[in-house]
Amino acid sequence: MASIDRHNQEMLKNAEAWQQKPALRAIYQTFHRAIAAHLAPISQPTVELGSGVADIQRVIPGCIRTDIFPNPWIDRVENAYALSFAADSLANLILFDVFHHLRYPGTALQEFWRVLAPGGRVILFEPCVSLLGLLVYGVLHPEPLALNQAIEWQAPPAWQANQLDYYAAQGNASRIFLRAHLKFDLQGFHLIKTQRYAAISYVASGGYSKPQLYPNDWMPLMAAIDRLCNHVPWILATRLLVVLEKPV
Known part of the structure; x- marks a missing residue:
């Protein structure tokens, strides 16, 4: 099995691209x-x-802001499977491109349930497997799709x-969240939202590791293309928002 240090190595490389790409920062x-629009409206921390x-x-x-490695921009070090927060103490847990790195997602959801207050939410933002998603993540991205694993x-x-x-x-x-014939125990959470986004602007930005394919002043045009392509998510979606809620 690959060392967990690879996560930190990737993060440090990503920090350079983050500083060098204003389009990437705008897209994020x-x-x-989109994530903020689905936060649970309760007073505990996010x-x-x-x-x-x-x-x-x-x-x-x-x-x-947390991660498994300390860095100057991180508020605290946390392990998703063993969080340091008290039971029922949080309003929201946000995982942006993190869920697909959880080897045991059901075990993690059990821990999320523990720390979230009633009415609290888990909000995931993940790769989406559409026809375009198969190309972007299956061919152009180094991490595996693992669809048959x-x-x-x-x-x-x-x-x-x-x-x-x-x-x-x-x-x-x-x-897990888009295929009705695959049933997983969500550990008591209710699935209240799935939303697919084309995010062509992100794909063409090259993300953290590839060249940007359009000039920065094209961002309004790219945003318009994103809105148009959102109408055919089964073909063009590359991003998936998932909202889980702990019942009151």
Whole structure:
């Protein structure tokens, strides 16, 4: 199994692209606004798990930024399987491109249930497997889609939360939340929202690792293309928003 240090190596590379690409920063603000629109309206704190380098606090002030490695822009170090927060103490947990790195998503959801207050939400923002998504994530992205790989929903009994390794399966959110014939125990959470986005502007930006295919002053045009392409999500969606809620 690959070392968990790979996550931190990728994050440090991403920090360079984040500073060099104003279009990437603008696109992330659009994504973060989509997330902010679905926050639970309760008074407890909002926490982002696996924050990476993107600054969600520009859109969600006071959001606690966490990751498994300390870095100057991270507020605290957290492990998604063993959070340091008290039971029923949080309003929202945000996972942006983190869910597909959870080898045991059901086990993580159990921990999320523990720390969220009644009415609290888990908000996921993930790769989406459409026809275009198959190309973008299956051919142009180094992480595997793992569409035919079994999802290990629960950790084995002897497993410990500190036994982290590098895991990636970009297709997991689409398989779990968009395919009705695949049934997973959501550990008591209600699935209240799935929303697919084309995000062509992000794909053509090259993300963190590839060249940008349009000039920065084309951003309004790219936003218009995104809105148009959102009408055919089964073909062009590359991003998936998922909202889970802990019942009151």
